[in-house]
Amino acid sequence: MLILLKGGRLIDPVNQRDEIADLWIENGRIISPPPGRIPDQAHDLAGKIVMAGAIDIHSHIAGGNVNTARLLLPEMHRAMREAELPFSTAKWSTFETGNIYAQMGFTTVIEPAVAPDHALQAHLELADIPIIDKAALIVLGNDDFLLSLLRDGESRSAVADYVAATLTTANGLGVKCINAGGAAAFKYNARTFELDDVVPHYGVSSRQIVQALQQAVEDLKIPHPLCLHTNNLGIPGNVTTALATIEAARGKPLHLAHLQFYSYGDEGDHGMSSAAAALAEAVNKAPNVTVDVGQVMFKQTVTISSDVLRQFNGASSAKPRKSVIFDGDANGGGIVPYLYQENSFINAVQWACGLELFMLIEDPWRLFFTTDHPNGAPFTTYPDIFALLMSRDARAQAMSRLPEDAVAMTTLNSITREYDLNEIAIMTRAAPARLLNLKDRGHLGVGAVADVAVYSPDKDISKMFRFAHLVFKDGDLVVRDGRVTHYRFGKALTVRPGFDKAIEQRLARYFDHHFGVTDNLFAVPSHLLPHDEPFQEVACQ
Amino acid sequence: MPMICNGVRIDDSFAEAFPMQGTAIIITAPNAKWALQAAVTMTGFATSVIGCGAEAGIDRELPGEKTPDGRPGVRVLIFSMSGETLQAQLVNRVGQCVLTSPGSACFADLAGEERLQIGDNIRYFGDGWQVSKKFGDRHFWRVPVMDGEFLCEATTGLTKDAVGGGNLLIMGATWASTMRATEAAVEAMNGVEGAVLPFPGGAVRSGSKVGAKYKTMMASTNDAYCPTLRGAVKTSLDDDIGCVLEIVIDGLTERAVADAMRAGIAAIVKLGPQDGAVRIGAGNYGGKLGPFHFHLKDLLP
Amino acid sequence: MVEARIDGKPAGIDAAVKRAAEILGAARFPVIAGLGTDVAGARASIALAERLRGAYDHLGSKRIFADLDVLRQAGQFLTTPNEARLHADVLLFVGRDLTRVWPKLLERLAPAEKPELALEPTARKIIWIDAGAVPAELNGLPLVTLDAPDLRSALALVRARVAGKPVAASGEETKKFDEIAKILNEAKFGAAIWGGETIDQLAIEMLYGLLADLNKTTRFSGFPVGAGDNSAGVVLTSGWMTGFPIRTGFGRGYPEHDPWRFDAIRLIESGETDAALWVSSYSQSTPQWEKDIPLVALVAPKTKFGREPQVVIEVGCPGVDHDGAEFARDTGSIIARAASNSSGAPLASAIIARIAEQIDGAV
């Protein structure tokens, strides 16, 4: 089928285009204008904005902890509306997730925390998210096997082989590390865990674990740098941890996840202040570092994290007052419902911290748009955040509802920057594709996958981004006027780094001896997933 | 020119009164004796806001059928110039005098949107063992004490429409005849609901004027009514007056104060000048200080 | 050779599927019950329920909700069998039928071995409340058992004494509970394992409270042995598909979760449901309701019915006849179970999908 998107304003930072032009699609790809051919389908996009489909690099949409959150809070997601497509109104379901993402013009979403032993469930869930492509980052760094390798001083290649084998079995796109060593130390009753604290029994520090994984990712040429959720998340004064972690990266690629949660000083009467400006400056000076924000919005949400130590400590502020604390085989996790409130001093500072990072980190190619869904806010708030980024007035209006003393602990009031659509397109399309080495995504050039989002410009920026005018996935028109018209199912993106297969036998012996089970229990056989050819490989660099 | 009723001269004057804030509570106990004891103790040393922080008195005693817990009780009114002071005085007095009194319980007895804490504050005496109980809109605290539990309503209503400083000046020939008239008036006034007479036995012999020669004194003796100074100052006394006593009235409403004054005047008039008072007057400051003016001529029997 | 019957007579599978679709498609409010099937079977069943605008339930509901209601009304501390095996210096077993419910329990936890990942590997201490007959594997281990005529009161006593609170028990009794409390309080990383028929929801909530109290000063977690027939896998699948666990219905075109309304037995006995699909591929379980309503059964071979269903199709067992994804107690996660004795027996998921294709409105 030949499709013509006629006369829209194409915003395509990769190809440095911002102009009124036609866009042609055929067989799921963007093609050069075919001279003399008549399109099978044509859309007049005069006055519309055309961008590549958006890519979310960090959103907890599947896996054991996410599903536990669903089961923990049935009272929070009662469906009320008849479905047009199966399960499309089933709140918090995989189906609703795909529907809402697609309606906003997102076409690829990364689930950033899949435990290797829960990879099959995560992929079963991802497979049931319609429309979008997706991927999983695999969590390592609290696992006995890795910590034992480090304790025993094993070689860099042994670590890399283990990482590659695990990633391959679990069908991941990259490696995530969450409070390196902290979850393991929590099993020995540690209640805090710093960058240079040592995991009992193993004698290795958090810093050593991070650096070993960072090295392995680099050695394996995995595109996505190690995605790090570092120590002391959410604790006032933790900016020192974040700054030390940037130092610890030693100039090598590192992705710091949901940086907002690490941008806190401990000044003022409440012992909580924004240190986002200092942190942004450090990020500006460290070209090896990429970050995503983890913006907070004022809403009921549920925090879902494999940082079980932090979640245990946070469980006392659960609202409603219930939580699940899971000591898993490695990280485990904690599910703690939480209500961000405008009248809360701390929440107001958190909200401002995120926006300060957005505004003060200069390079949109190294700054990613996230709420750490659902930890800072549900991904359904994205359109509202775009509005805040693009309008100083919208920020001022939002600030006026917050405690003045909280706003005073931040620099947000003095910031005038307003994002333009080009910067939005870099942050949500071009940069994520580059980060993940997805050469045929995130742009509108010839040969790119025809993931295209068309928006109707509106004074109400939030409305514009909430309901895309049209969305194409692989050249298939799936959203019209903000509503999904039919389902299709995308792929899970994976990497397949090469490694020495000897590690597999070693792992088999390990599982047999330690756990008394065979390691292939954790395999993710594609024939057990509901759609054919569920995976798509992304090349290592 | 004075009016004359049953031979008693009534000044063409008025009592000048001030807005106060006030509340009402009911104190109960296993018997009337201990209910009254708690009430008397709580309303002790509550004659004048000038020195006592609050003005308080017993409004009336209640039989079991009329109290929330079916035990004998006493209704107490307490007044002060500000809500804050009233709150502090209420908690202090209930805490020191009612909580401590054997068998007592304490209930709100005034409706109102604005609330004063009682049990909400006193509960902390329970050291964590206090128990909150709600019934519909009513909220009680149960505080364990050595004879069982002190039950105390969480809050009571606050009125800002209270009136303090209604008064009658009772003037007679001798102390004995003046006191007879005063006692008759007090007894009659005690029958009026919503008003109390905060001074000892309802009577005050040290009526005051505003200010003094001494800078530290806000008020000082009302020399114009002191019989021993009648030649030395500009006196207000007639030749046949050898003694003056005053009754001060605080009420939850302007109406209650007026009713009490009316009842008092009637009792004095009924007694007549032979055995009682020859003249009734009222204290005022020229009408510039207090917004409530109770003209005696309007309160005649 | 696929075994299928219509009204008790042998039938071809196509005819059986067609008849099944007619029965279910004609119903006002059908229910899919049993649900003893793998993730694919659960997924197909839930999708069919959505299409039929019916409801679904699992044969292990009672046990499922005993645990799930605690999790969602109070919270939970959870760990895995691996962690209990490698870390736990104290094991707290609750319920006399744990090893009957999960025969491999002790093999998995290897209680006789010292916990390899403990800081100071010493012999494990084991407490068994409501022990019944203690399995031979535990002979010679440091074991404290407590016979509890009333398990609920026993757990309450343990929790109260762990927190040093007063109880109304004799000195002798209190001494016993204090001994247990001391072991629990001194655990470095303890693991509680509960389940079976003797523990109800409130007792589990009491146990959760005990874990919460212990975690104020030390580490303690646990896991339920759960119900069989892939109940946990079905609940998880239902979770991501609808947001809710089993006992969810689609009568109004969107998922409504209601453990009382969508209890399959209640639905059928009350007459609110007028046709049922029974799925049991792990065991020869049969429906527990009395009422005679049109029934389609996808069951393990040789399943015996008191009353012949309108349609019977025999299906394979996941992990035996065919590969399947299912929840494994061994790991506490959904795993890929390869066929141990691969056969041509049809997959429940495939049959259900074929039935769904024939329902009106299929796309």
Next chain:
Amino acid sequence: MKPFVFALKRQPDQRLDLAPLVPHLIAGKSAAEIAAIQLQTTREKLTAGDIFEIEHGDAQSIRFEGGSERFDNVGHGLKSGSIVVNGNAGKAIARFMSGGSVTVTGSVGPFAGSALSGGILEIEGDAGDFLGAPINGEMEGMSGGFIFVRGSAGERAGDRLRRGTIVIEGGAGDYPGSRMIAGTLIVLGSSGALPGYLMRRGTIVLARPPAIAPTFVDCGVHQLTFARVFARLLEPQSAGAAELLLRPLRRLAGDTAALGKGEVFFPA
């Protein structure tokens, strides 16, 4: 004004959701609009007009003439006014009610008065399990108001009760007052096993208690003033409850396995 009457034409085949038939939702609607309100819970559409003969009247005073155990959510979220069911009702009657009154002459299903926060629910027959209790993942049960059950209640009456008063004049099933957060539960008939299991605070008064768990400790026999007050306040609605409260009562404090600041009373 005469009441607004919904007279049942015939027993429904399916459960009905009567939540839309409350005063604040029908006020101002025409007869045709009300008759068109959909009440079905299956794909078979059923409107109010299909099920009831509707007699227009004062929307603040609704009467159901003829009930059904398939009537769910009667009086859901009632804010003011009155609803009378002349017959039985199903699940979750008066759930989320915050004011007004709901009266049922027959018996009701489970979760009656669930999360009720104000007003009066009176059930002349029996109530099912989980009277006043939270549903599924909700953390709090009834949080104010009154429930009077003239017959008996099922298991776990007053589960997670947080505030308010429940009087059951008949018996109660197992675990009355389970997990109570606060509030008052009074049972005049016999009670099932383990009253007050896991209760944190609150008051349970049982005329005929079963054996009580060992995590309730004896605090002696008392005649407490609060009981006298409650007796007086309850007298007009339940003479039996008032009579029970005025007797000398033994006080057990518990559940000491949980917070332990609750109490179970029974006649000495």
